[in-house]
Amino acid sequence: MTTKELEEKLTYKKKSAWKDDLKEIMDYAEGYKTFLGENKTERECVDWAIKTAELNGFKNIEQVKTVKPGDKLYRQHHNKCVVLFVVGKDDISEGMNLCASHIDSPRLDLKQVPLYEDTNQAVLKTHYYGGIKKYQWTTLPLAMHGVIFDKEGKKHSFALGENPDEPVFFISELLIHLSGEQMARPATKAVVAEQLNIIVGHIPLDDEDAKESVKLNTLRILNEQYGITEEDFLSAEIEFVPVEKPRDVGFDKGMIVAYGHDDRVCAYPAFSALMEMKDPKRTTVCVLADKEEIGSVGSTGLNSRFFENAVNELTHLIDKQEGTYLARKAMENSYVLSMDVNACLDGNYPDAFEKRNAAIAGYGTVLTKYTGHGGKSGSNDANSEYIHKLVKLFNENGIVFQTGEIGKVDLGGGGTVALYLASYGANVVDMGVGVLSMHAPYELISKADLYSTYKASKVFYSIED
Numbered sequence: 188m189t190t191k192e193l194e195e196k197l198t199y200k201k202k203s204a205w206k207d208d209l210k211e212i213m214d215y216a217e218g219y220k221t222f223l224g225e226n227k228t229e230r231e232c233v234d235w236a237i238k239t240a241e242l243n244g245f246k247n248i249e250q251v252k253t254v255k256p257g258d259k260l261y262r263q264h265h266n267k268c269v270v271l272f273v274v275g276k277d278d279i280s281e282g283m284n285l286c287a288s289h290i291d292s293p294r295l296d297l298k299q300v301p302l303y304e305d306t307n308q309a310v311l312k313t314h315y316y317g318g319i320k321k322y323q324w325t326t327l328p329l330a331m332h333g334v335i336f337d338k339e340g341k342k343h344s345f346a347l348g349e350n351p352d353e354p355v356f357f358i359s360e361l362l363i364h365l366s367g368e369q370m371a372r373p374a375t376k377a378v379v380a381e382q383l384n385i386i387v388g389h390i391p392l393d394d395e396d397a398k399e400s401v402k403l404n405t406l407r408i409l410n411e412q413y414g415i416t417e418e419d420f421l422s423a424e425i426e427f428v429p430v431e432k433p434r435d436v437g438f439d440k441g442m443i444v445a446y447g448h449d450d451r452v453c454a455y456p457a458f459s460a461l462m463e464m465k466d467p468k469r470t471t472v473c474v475l476a477d478k479e480e481i482g483s484v485g486s487t488g489l490n491s492r493f494f495e496n497a498v499n500e501l502t503h504l505i506d507k508q509e510g511t512y513l514a515r516k517a518m519e520n521s522y523v524l525s526m527d528v529n530a531c532l533d534g535n536y537p538d539a540f541e542k543r544n545a546a547i548a549g550y551g552t553v554l555t556k557y558t559g560h561g562g563k564s565g566s567n568d569a570n571s572e573y574i575h576k577l578v579k580l581f582n583e584n585g586i587v588f589q590t591g592e593i594g595k596v597d598l599g600g601g602g603t604v605a606l607y608l609a610s611y612g613a614n615v616v617d618m619g620v621g622v623l624s625m626h627a628p629y630e631l632i633s634k635a636d637l638y639s640t641y642k643a644s645k646v647f648y649s650i651e652d
């Protein structure tokens with residue numbers, strides 16, 4: 188054997204995901220860009236998912252009485268997470284093929300008493316959500332998304348600032364000319380949370396006696412346009428997010444810069460692959476969950492029982508007597524992809540990564556055996572048997588993939604929803620698109636990796652045993 192033949196036979200190298208059909212990669216990215224630009228909160232993603240699913244023949248599980256193989260069902264929870272099923276031919280106790288991703292992203296939430304006046308401006312206090320570098324979120328045009336209930340209980344949904352003729356909002360930052368002291372501080376203290384205050388008004392009421400007349404004028408406008416008062420902010424859920432729509436990056440348009448890739452860049456392929464499933468052998472499931480960025484907590488995070496309840500609902504429709512037992516067996520015997528982003532090796536910061544094990548943009552979807560911190564704390568360390576099954580499946584179906592680890596072992600870390608699904612005893616591994624500048628207001632991904640993740644999800648849903 189020649190050295191070259193030996194090398195080909197015995198060594199492992201990542202493969203380029205750009206070997207796939209270029210037109211298909213580029214076309215698929217267009218659908219994703221539209222989805223991402225129009226859905227910037229978990230509520231908006233759930234609304235979009237339900238509308239799209241209904242157009243594809245899915246029905247609300249609460250409105251059906253019986254199920255048969257091939258049926259398409261969904262169950263949403265508190266408007267912030269949704270589970271979608273395509274019922275398989277096999278007995279559900281043999282397990283499901285499940286892709287779970289999250290649709291919440293880092294952002295700035297409003298505090299409950301947010302509005303005040305300062306230096307001739309009406310300003311809103313925020314509380315950041317998820318892990319962010321605070322200094323990255325200043326001096327950007329921001330849009331306001333979310334819901335406010337008025338006194339009559341009417342829900343007002345906002346997506347203000349997304350159209351060019353709508354106002355945007357802004358957090359000021361100290362001018363460089365006066366930043367000597369600020370620039371000498373560690374980056375964690377350069378901008379602190381209580382400085383993430385958003386300017387939302389500037390014109391005073393035409394009344395010299397009025398106190399805080401810019402704040403009052405802002406409230407007057409809100410009241411005239413939406414019928415809300417300051418007290419209505421107590422129960423509101425408002426998120427401020429970057430304004431810019433997803434854009435192609437590079438002369439070749441091979442990458443996409445956008446707000447909220449993490450984790451909609453996995454939710455979209457998992458969801459769109461499910462929409463194409465017809466009469467699968469095993470029941471296929473897609474979960475779009477909330478609250479991953481703050482630990483999968485709360486009633487809409489994957490640490491809640493909403494997923495289990497949805498499976499129970501399905502198994503009780505299949506068999507009233509055995510429903511709970513079937514649900515337990517179904518979850519334990521499932522194959523799960525915890526679909527979340529991983530970090531890509533960043534050429535500007537190579538020292539943060541261990542380059543042999545880091546994911547690299549353009550080499551396909553990233554299979555991640557374990558996440559967590561330090562000695563794998565807080566991770567789901569996937570079984571060799573399961574990873575081997577997926578590696579074989581992907582190789583046999585021409586799916587370009589790579590493995591990844593978030594960075595150097597003792598430098599930091601991250602978690603996903605994997606451990607919550609593993610708690611049912613299922614086989615779980617992390618897979619998803621590699622991201623550059625994760626959790627920055629704008630993140631970067633490769634279109635080839637997005638497409639590879641979509642193809643991998645499709646092949647995964649079709650696993651037969």
Ligand SMILES: [Zn+2]
Pocket residue numbers: 449450480626
């Ligand atoms: Zn994240």
